[in-house]
Amino acid sequence: MxxxxxxxxxxxxxxxxxxxxxxxxxxxxxxxxxxxxxxxxxxxxxxxxxxxxxxxxxxxxxxxxxxxxxxxxxxxxxxxxxxxxxxxxxxxxxxxxxxxxxxxxxxxxxxxxxxxxxxxxxxxxxxxxxxxxxxxxxxxxxxxxxxxxxxxxxxxxxxxxxxxxxxxxxxxxxxxxxxxxxxxxxxxxxxxxxxxxxxxxxxxxxxxxxxxxxxxxxxPWHYTDAAAVAGALPPRPKFSHKGTFGHALLLAGSRGKMGAAVLAAGACLRGGVGLLTAHVPGCGYDIFQISQPEAMCLPDPQVAYLSKLPKLDAYQAVGIGPGLGQAEATYTVLRKLLKNAAKSTEKRPTPLPLVIDADALNLLGSHRALLKLLPENTILTPHPKEFERLTEPARDDYHRLELLRDFATAHRCLVVLKGAYTCLATPTGELHFNSTGNAGMATGGSGDVLTGVLLALRAHAQLPAFEAVRLSVYAHGRAGDLAAVHTGQAGLVAGDIVRHIGPALAEVQAQI
Ligand SMILES: NC(=O)C1=CN([C@@H]2O[C@H](COP(=O)(O)OP(=O)(O)OC[C@H]3O[C@@H](n4cnc5c(N)ncnc54)[C@H](O)[C@@H]3O)[C@@H](O)[C@H]2O)[C@@H](O)CC1
Ligand SMILES: [K+]
Missing domain, CATH: 3.40.50.10260 (YjeF N-terminal domain)
Structure with missing residues (x-):
């Protein structure tokens, strides 16, 4: 609308x-x-x-x-x-x-x-x-x-x-x-x-x-209601196999913050990804394998944080940030990821789709020279404080929208500014406000869940970048709304959102 x-x-x-x-x-x-x-x-x-x-x-x-x-x-x-x-x-x-x-x-x-x-x-x-x-x-x-x-x-x-x-x-x-x-x-x-x-x-x-x-x-202003996303998710063809829906890589977790990695992974799996591999610090290996048996797991040689970037050839999208921490070695991982994702290969002529969240955004904020390396159509998911670290303090909400639009056009990326009516800014300067979600989602981990859904839909070969992001934001909010029917807003936790992503996406698929 x-x-x-x-x-x-x-x-x-x-x-x-x-x-x-x-x-x-x-x-x-x-x-x-x-x-x-x-x-x-x-x-x-x-x-x-x-x-x-x-x-x-x-x-x-x-x-x-x-x-x-x-x-x-x-x-x-x-x-x-x-x-x-x-x-x-x-x-x-x-x-x-x-x-x-x-x-x-x-x-x-x-x-x-x-x-x-x-x-x-x-x-x-x-x-x-x-x-x-x-x-x-x-x-x-x-x-x-x-x-x-x-x-x-x-x-x-x-x-x-x-x-x-x-x-x-x-x-x-x-x-x-x-x-x-x-x-x-x-x-x-x-x-x-x-x-x-x-x-x-x-x-x-x-x-x-x-x-x-x-x-x-x-x-430039749009409101994403049910009609805007109706039919956005293609039906899964009868003869599809796990390769059809992409292989995603998640770089997440540090000591004490493995829950963020687990939540993002759960959301990615519920978002319909074909295969998911998570690269986690050594301390998170058992935690991850036990809580997400459907995903594969690569342990980092460092125990408490990520220090190495795995090879990227096998993946259709990469997510980085949930629970990551801001260790110097992890900053190096992020820089390498941005450089390698931007390189085109014979199999992949366009940049590797990236989703950047949480501490990966804070690392970008404290090393702004990295912004120049952002591959086109990279997705960033800041909340207002994280966004301020990437730009400057906003005078008011209208000024923040201007900053958001300028940032997305200057860096040719998709920025998801999280909040009530989460606002997606596109590289062409459009702003899309989301209609779904509720105040119960203002709870630890709901951002990690969004990153997981974005990762799944960005790995999906049939969804263009903008469609994938708009749909992810909508479905994430809708999953929160469906979950709140059972839990109430106060009782809602991020895991409840993960459990309702499937029904939210099914709803979108059913609306033509
Ligand atoms: N144009 C149409 O055909 C329709 C208009 N609609 C209604 O019309 C409204 C817009 O009507 P108008 O354009 O007449 O505008 P408003 O009714 O909002 O006010 C305009 C009047 O207020 C004066 N004014 C403006 N700022 C002032 C201020 N700070 N202090 C004192 N006076 C001030 C103007 O000089 C003008 O006389 C819409 O918000 C909606 O409610 C609806 O009836 C739908 C159809
Ligand atoms: K009025």
Whole structure:
């Protein structure tokens, strides 16, 4: 699914109006109906009590006025508070006229802000995508007044005061909503941690916006939902054998961190790899062989950490990092791996696919000269702190996205920035936000599991690099969601994610 800017969203509205031969008021009616439908599923008229709709002067306020009428007609008790302005939009005026006289309407004043008792259901329709500057004066006072009340707040389209795709000054007034109900496509602002307290849970309602316009509009931002990965994993042919799905090499583990190697290996096997060999330090040999009998194991001559790079000829992908430690000898292994993977051979004209995670990323961060050696399409899987070690501290989440995009294009690699809505940056500068996963996955080892899935799907001959990464990130999150059904979020451990990778991939395969 694409994510568009506020300006593109306005153009999308216009294109829809022209293409479908409807008026802008009819499109607003669709938006308001979709909103009211959502609200009435969430709260019946008893649960809702008297709903207060705060309406601004533009089309967001117009949505609010139309919603007030529809809610009143559906039997809800509503009252409207208007934000005074010099002029209102045409569709606002239309919906103001349509509002039944039985609905109480008041104009807000600085000295007379609407009373908001604790628990009141408030619809925030002050400002949406038309916001042109941070709120000030009466509008800011209304927002602060609302945020102080212990209200249940549902925002239409965007929490008022929030920009759709840019940061706000730190102290600006922004509505803190429990829910945000938007139309057609999600907004970039919804996906960033710094906006979580404003946006709350967000929902996107279909209002029949022009599919042609969306298809034709270019954007760097995408949202990976089930439809994006449907059919991405080819079915396993009947006459396949273990060679068909690639032989992967995992370089992982050090004394005290063998669990990371075991988890990554388990995930790689559940990710459908044909064969897996793990190269582990001497101390990890027994641990690994006992816990992953399906994998082969090469012990390093060093007991506590990795010091040697095995021959790479037999492998279709290599993963390095989980539990690795940062010994000097291990740094040498990483440097050699980058150099050897980049060399083309007769059997392999393109670089050997690599997945770089955890301590291997920290080694890259502390030896940045290595970044020049990254073979094209290498996958890096930093969390924000690891990413900062590779680049610089980000001013905010928007700046971090810029750094991410610049890094992926400069080094021609695929960077998976881990978090809620994990963001995959491609060498061409696209950003793909993942839709699956839950807070239970914020637990030790879940990153190692992702590395294992990535390794399996990168070793798969039929999956291009981007497809393999997008699918891995999606399936990893989905496996966490399936696991949490049984364990709850607090009880979820990384091994539970491993056990649900198979079902998550099967689900993707079943969706065409
Ligand atoms: N255009 C369309 O056809 C549709 C628009 N929809 C709704 O319309 C919204 C966008 O409407 P608009 O473009 O009218 O924009 P808004 O309703 O977000 O606000 C624009 C108005 O607010 C003023 N304004 C902007 N920033 C301000 C500030 N900081 N302080 C005070 N006033 C400020 C502008 O001058 C303008 O009058 C969407 O978010 C959505 O809710 C939906 O009804 C779907 C259809
Ligand atoms: K709003």
């Amino acid at each position: 694409k994510i568009l800017t506020a300006a593109q969203t306005r153009a999308l509205d216009q294109a829809t109006i022209q293409e479908q031969g409807i008026t802008s008021a009819q499109l607003m009616e669709r938006a308001a109906s979709a909103f009211v439908e959502w609200l009435s599923h969430q709260f019946d008229s008893n649960e809702a009590g008297e709903i207060l709709l705060l309406c601004g002067p533009g089309n967001n306020g117009g949505d609010g006025l139309a919603a007030a009428r529809l809610l009143h007609q559906a039997g809800y008790a509503v009252r409207v508070a208007l934000l005074p302005a010099e002029k209102q939009s045409a569709d606002w005026q239309h919906n103001r006229q349509q509002l039944p006289a039985a609905v109480p309407v008041a104009e807000m004043e600085a000295e007379k802000l609407p009373e908001i008792a604790s628990g009141t259901l408030v619809v925030d329709a002050l400002f949406g995508t038309g916001l042109s500057r941070p709120l000030e004066g009466l509008a800011a006072a209304v927002v602060r007044h609302l945020n102080k009340a212990q209200a249940r707040v549902v925002a239409i389209d965007l929490p008022s005061g929030l920009f759709a795709e840019a940061p706000q000054p730190a102290d600006s007034a922004v509505v803190r909503a429990q829910h945000t109900v938007s139309f057609g496509l999600p907004k970039l602002a919804f996906l960033l941690p710094q906006n979580a307290d404003f946006v709350g849970a967000w929902h996107v309602e279909d209002i029949g916006l022009s599919k042609r316009f969306i298809n034709e509009t270019a954007t």
